[in-house]
Amino acid sequence: MTSMKTRTFAETSLGEQLPELSIPITVTLINGGAIATRDYFPGHHDAEAARELGSPHIFMNILTTTALVQRFIEGWAGPLVSFGDIRIKLGVPNYPGDTMNFTGEISERDEASRSVVITLKGKNSMGNHAAGTVSLVLPA
Template sequence: MRVGDSLPELVIDITPRLIVGAAIASRDYQNVHHDKAGAQALGSPDIFMNILTTNGLVGRYATDWAGPGARLGKVAIRLGAPNYPGDTMTFRGEIAAVEPSSRRVVLDVKGKNSMGYHVTGNVELILPEEVAA
Protein backbone atom coordinates (compact mmCIF):
# COMPACT_ATOMS: atom_id res chain seq x y z
CA MET A 1 0.00 0.00 0.00
CA ARG A 2 1.63 3.21 -1.22
CA VAL A 3 0.70 6.83 -1.80
CA GLY A 4 -0.78 7.10 -5.29
CA ASP A 5 -2.18 3.56 -5.39
CA SER A 6 -5.66 3.52 -6.95
CA LEU A 7 -8.73 2.04 -5.32
CA PRO A 8 -11.15 -0.08 -7.36
CA GLU A 9 -14.13 1.70 -8.89
CA LEU A 10 -17.55 1.47 -7.31
CA VAL A 11 -20.62 2.23 -9.43
CA ILE A 12 -23.82 3.21 -7.63
CA ASP A 13 -27.17 3.31 -9.44
CA ILE A 14 -29.02 6.44 -8.35
CA THR A 15 -32.60 5.26 -7.92
CA PRO A 16 -35.62 7.00 -6.43
CA ARG A 17 -35.66 4.26 -3.77
CA LEU A 18 -32.06 5.03 -2.76
CA ILE A 19 -32.69 8.78 -2.60
CA VAL A 20 -36.00 8.61 -0.72
CA GLY A 21 -35.11 5.70 1.56
CA ALA A 22 -31.80 7.16 2.64
CA ALA A 23 -33.28 10.63 3.19
CA ILE A 24 -36.00 9.19 5.41
CA ALA A 25 -33.50 6.94 7.23
CA SER A 26 -31.40 10.01 8.00
CA ARG A 27 -34.53 11.89 9.13
CA ASP A 28 -34.24 14.43 6.33
CA TYR A 29 -37.84 15.16 5.40
CA GLN A 30 -37.17 18.04 3.01
CA ASN A 31 -39.52 17.62 0.07
CA VAL A 32 -36.68 17.95 -2.47
CA HIS A 33 -35.55 14.45 -1.43
CA HIS A 34 -38.90 12.62 -1.78
CA ASP A 35 -41.48 14.70 -3.63
CA LYS A 36 -40.81 15.28 -7.34
CA ALA A 37 -43.51 17.96 -7.68
CA GLY A 38 -42.20 19.71 -4.58
CA ALA A 39 -38.65 19.61 -5.90
CA GLN A 40 -39.80 20.95 -9.26
CA ALA A 41 -41.69 23.78 -7.57
CA LEU A 42 -38.36 24.83 -6.08
CA GLY A 43 -36.60 24.73 -9.48
CA SER A 44 -35.10 21.25 -9.49
CA PRO A 45 -35.92 18.88 -12.35
CA ASP A 46 -36.42 15.98 -9.92
CA ILE A 47 -35.73 14.82 -6.36
CA PHE A 48 -32.03 14.66 -5.49
CA MET A 49 -29.75 12.93 -3.02
CA ASN A 50 -29.09 14.53 0.36
CA ILE A 51 -25.63 15.13 1.81
CA LEU A 52 -26.07 12.51 4.54
CA THR A 53 -26.61 9.81 1.93
CA THR A 54 -23.58 11.01 0.00
CA ASN A 55 -21.49 10.98 3.18
CA GLY A 56 -22.64 7.43 3.91
CA LEU A 57 -21.76 6.28 0.40
CA VAL A 58 -18.30 7.84 0.71
CA GLY A 59 -17.83 5.91 3.97
CA ARG A 60 -19.05 2.74 2.30
CA TYR A 61 -16.57 3.18 -0.56
CA ALA A 62 -13.68 3.61 1.87
CA THR A 63 -14.61 0.74 4.17
CA ASP A 64 -15.43 -1.63 1.28
CA TRP A 65 -11.82 -1.12 0.21
CA ALA A 66 -10.29 -1.24 3.70
CA GLY A 67 -12.37 -4.11 5.07
CA PRO A 68 -14.71 -4.60 8.01
CA GLY A 69 -12.07 -3.99 10.70
CA ALA A 70 -11.23 -0.48 9.51
CA ARG A 71 -12.45 2.51 11.49
CA LEU A 72 -13.57 5.69 9.81
CA GLY A 73 -11.92 8.80 11.14
CA LYS A 74 -12.41 12.18 9.58
CA VAL A 75 -14.58 12.40 6.47
CA ALA A 76 -14.35 15.75 4.68
CA ILE A 77 -16.46 16.12 1.53
CA ARG A 78 -17.64 18.82 -0.84
CA LEU A 79 -20.76 18.50 -2.96
CA GLY A 80 -20.95 19.43 -6.62
CA ALA A 81 -23.43 18.24 -9.26
CA PRO A 82 -26.66 16.81 -7.81
CA ASN A 83 -27.42 13.08 -7.96
CA TYR A 84 -30.77 12.66 -9.72
CA PRO A 85 -32.70 9.40 -10.23
CA GLY A 86 -31.77 7.45 -13.33
CA ASP A 87 -28.10 8.41 -13.21
CA THR A 88 -25.12 6.50 -11.88
CA MET A 89 -22.29 7.71 -9.68
CA THR A 90 -18.86 6.19 -10.09
CA PHE A 91 -16.48 6.38 -7.16
CA ARG A 92 -12.74 6.46 -7.73
CA GLY A 93 -10.04 7.03 -5.19
CA GLU A 94 -6.39 6.85 -4.39
CA ILE A 95 -4.20 6.65 -1.35
CA ALA A 96 -3.08 10.14 -0.35
CA ALA A 97 -1.15 9.33 2.85
CA VAL A 98 0.03 6.28 4.77
CA GLU A 99 1.32 6.31 8.35
CA PRO A 100 2.35 2.72 9.14
CA SER A 101 3.08 3.32 12.85
CA SER A 102 -0.46 4.54 13.54
CA ARG A 103 -2.10 2.40 10.79
CA ARG A 104 -3.62 5.65 9.48
CA VAL A 105 -4.46 5.95 5.79
CA VAL A 106 -5.95 8.95 4.01
CA LEU A 107 -7.87 8.44 0.78
CA ASP A 108 -8.71 11.03 -1.83
CA VAL A 109 -12.20 10.15 -3.08
CA LYS A 110 -14.30 11.40 -6.00
CA GLY A 111 -17.81 10.41 -7.04
CA LYS A 112 -18.83 11.43 -10.54
CA ASN A 113 -22.18 11.31 -12.33
CA SER A 114 -23.18 12.31 -15.88
CA MET A 115 -23.11 16.02 -14.97
CA GLY A 116 -19.69 16.04 -13.29
CA TYR A 117 -18.34 15.49 -9.82
CA HIS A 118 -21.09 14.95 -7.27
CA VAL A 119 -18.64 14.63 -4.38
CA THR A 120 -14.94 15.16 -3.78
CA GLY A 121 -13.01 14.90 -0.56
CA ASN A 122 -10.90 12.74 1.65
CA VAL A 123 -11.40 10.02 4.20
CA GLU A 124 -9.14 9.09 7.08
CA LEU A 125 -9.11 5.45 8.14
CA ILE A 126 -7.41 3.48 10.87
CA LEU A 127 -6.68 0.05 9.47
CA PRO A 128 -6.69 -3.15 11.52
CA GLU A 129 -3.22 -4.52 12.29
CA GLU A 130 -3.49 -7.42 9.85
CA VAL A 131 -4.30 -5.06 6.92
CA ALA A 132 -1.76 -2.39 7.80
CA ALA A 133 1.12 -4.88 8.07
Protein backbone atom coordinates (compact mmCIF):
# COMPACT_ATOMS: atom_id res chain seq x y z
CA MET A 1 0.00 0.00 0.00
CA THR A 2 1.30 3.44 -0.86
CA SER A 3 1.61 6.17 1.73
CA MET A 4 0.70 8.82 -0.85
CA LYS A 5 -2.50 10.70 0.04
CA THR A 6 -5.34 10.90 -2.45
CA ARG A 7 -6.95 14.32 -2.83
CA THR A 8 -10.67 14.66 -2.25
CA PHE A 9 -12.99 16.69 -4.43
CA ALA A 10 -13.45 19.22 -1.61
CA GLU A 11 -9.68 19.90 -1.66
CA THR A 12 -9.79 21.17 -5.26
CA SER A 13 -10.72 24.53 -6.72
CA LEU A 14 -11.35 25.84 -10.22
CA GLY A 15 -8.17 27.38 -11.62
CA GLU A 16 -5.93 25.52 -9.17
CA GLN A 17 -2.43 25.09 -10.57
CA LEU A 18 -0.81 21.67 -10.31
CA PRO A 19 2.83 21.54 -9.18
CA GLU A 20 5.17 21.46 -12.17
CA LEU A 21 6.87 18.16 -12.95
CA SER A 22 10.19 18.07 -14.84
CA ILE A 23 11.17 14.85 -16.55
CA PRO A 24 14.65 14.41 -18.03
CA ILE A 25 14.36 12.78 -21.45
CA THR A 26 16.93 10.01 -21.75
CA VAL A 27 17.71 7.23 -24.20
CA THR A 28 16.78 4.76 -21.47
CA LEU A 29 13.36 6.38 -20.92
CA ILE A 30 12.58 6.42 -24.65
CA ASN A 31 13.83 2.86 -25.22
CA GLY A 32 12.16 1.49 -22.10
CA GLY A 33 8.84 3.11 -22.93
CA ALA A 34 8.89 1.77 -26.48
CA ILE A 35 9.79 -1.74 -25.34
CA ALA A 36 7.22 -1.72 -22.52
CA THR A 37 4.49 -0.76 -24.98
CA ARG A 38 5.73 -3.22 -27.62
CA ASP A 39 6.40 -0.41 -30.05
CA TYR A 40 9.34 -1.69 -32.06
CA PHE A 41 9.34 1.13 -34.60
CA PRO A 42 13.06 1.79 -35.24
CA GLY A 43 12.74 5.54 -34.62
CA HIS A 44 12.19 4.80 -30.92
CA HIS A 45 15.32 2.72 -30.32
CA ASP A 46 17.77 2.90 -33.21
CA ALA A 47 19.55 6.26 -33.63
CA GLU A 48 20.84 5.41 -37.10
CA ALA A 49 17.38 4.40 -38.31
CA ALA A 50 15.93 7.58 -36.77
CA ARG A 51 18.50 9.69 -38.67
CA GLU A 52 17.61 7.87 -41.91
CA LEU A 53 14.02 9.00 -41.25
CA GLY A 54 15.23 12.61 -40.98
CA SER A 55 15.25 12.79 -37.19
CA PRO A 56 18.37 13.93 -35.30
CA HIS A 57 17.96 11.16 -32.69
CA ILE A 58 15.48 8.57 -31.42
CA PHE A 59 12.17 10.04 -30.24
CA MET A 60 9.52 9.20 -27.65
CA ASN A 61 6.36 7.33 -28.62
CA ILE A 62 2.85 8.51 -27.72
CA LEU A 63 2.21 5.66 -25.29
CA THR A 64 5.19 6.71 -23.18
CA THR A 65 3.98 10.30 -23.31
CA THR A 66 0.53 9.17 -22.17
CA ALA A 67 2.07 7.25 -19.26
CA LEU A 68 4.03 10.36 -18.24
CA VAL A 69 0.81 12.40 -18.36
CA GLN A 70 -0.78 9.88 -16.01
CA ARG A 71 2.28 10.07 -13.72
CA PHE A 72 1.99 13.87 -13.62
CA ILE A 73 -1.72 13.80 -12.78
CA GLU A 74 -1.50 10.95 -10.27
CA GLY A 75 1.46 12.63 -8.57
CA TRP A 76 -0.86 15.53 -7.74
CA ALA A 77 -4.15 13.67 -7.23
CA GLY A 78 -2.99 10.47 -5.56
CA PRO A 79 -3.38 6.80 -6.38
CA LEU A 80 -7.10 6.34 -5.62
CA VAL A 81 -8.59 8.72 -8.19
CA SER A 82 -10.49 7.33 -11.15
CA PHE A 83 -9.21 8.42 -14.55
CA GLY A 84 -11.75 9.23 -17.23
CA ASP A 85 -10.60 10.53 -20.60
CA ILE A 86 -6.98 11.30 -21.34
CA ARG A 87 -7.02 13.44 -24.48
CA ILE A 88 -3.64 14.63 -25.66
CA LYS A 89 -2.16 15.80 -28.92
CA LEU A 90 1.50 15.50 -29.72
CA GLY A 91 3.51 18.47 -30.90
CA VAL A 92 7.29 18.61 -31.16
CA PRO A 93 9.26 15.40 -30.49
CA ASN A 94 10.95 14.49 -27.21
CA TYR A 95 14.63 13.77 -27.87
CA PRO A 96 17.27 12.51 -25.44
CA GLY A 97 19.14 15.26 -23.61
CA ASP A 98 16.09 17.51 -23.25
CA THR A 99 13.68 17.96 -20.34
CA MET A 100 9.89 17.92 -20.51
CA ASN A 101 8.12 20.19 -18.02
CA PHE A 102 4.49 19.46 -17.24
CA THR A 103 2.13 22.20 -16.09
CA GLY A 104 -1.59 21.99 -15.55
CA GLU A 105 -4.63 23.54 -13.95
CA ILE A 106 -8.18 22.58 -13.06
CA SER A 107 -10.25 23.98 -15.92
CA GLU A 108 -13.61 22.37 -15.06
CA ARG A 109 -15.15 21.17 -11.81
CA ASP A 110 -18.49 19.34 -11.40
CA GLU A 111 -19.73 18.93 -7.84
CA ALA A 112 -22.53 16.47 -8.74
CA SER A 113 -20.10 13.91 -10.16
CA ARG A 114 -17.07 14.95 -8.04
CA SER A 115 -15.14 15.27 -11.29
CA VAL A 116 -12.51 17.69 -12.48
CA VAL A 117 -10.91 18.32 -15.84
CA ILE A 118 -7.27 19.26 -15.90
CA THR A 119 -5.83 21.12 -18.86
CA LEU A 120 -2.14 20.38 -19.24
CA LYS A 121 0.96 20.97 -21.32
CA GLY A 122 4.23 19.09 -21.51
CA LYS A 123 6.89 21.40 -22.96
CA ASN A 124 10.50 20.82 -23.92
CA SER A 125 13.10 23.22 -25.33
CA MET A 126 11.41 23.20 -28.76
CA GLY A 127 7.85 23.89 -27.56
CA ASN A 128 4.80 21.82 -26.66
CA HIS A 129 5.43 18.10 -26.83
CA ALA A 130 1.95 17.27 -25.51
CA ALA A 131 -1.15 19.30 -24.73
CA GLY A 132 -4.64 18.26 -23.74
CA THR A 133 -7.03 17.39 -20.96
CA VAL A 134 -7.51 14.68 -18.37
CA SER A 135 -10.78 14.04 -16.55
CA LEU A 136 -10.82 12.55 -13.05
CA VAL A 137 -13.34 11.51 -10.45
CA LEU A 138 -12.13 12.20 -6.93
CA PRO A 139 -13.33 10.69 -3.66
CA ALA A 140 -15.77 12.69 -1.53
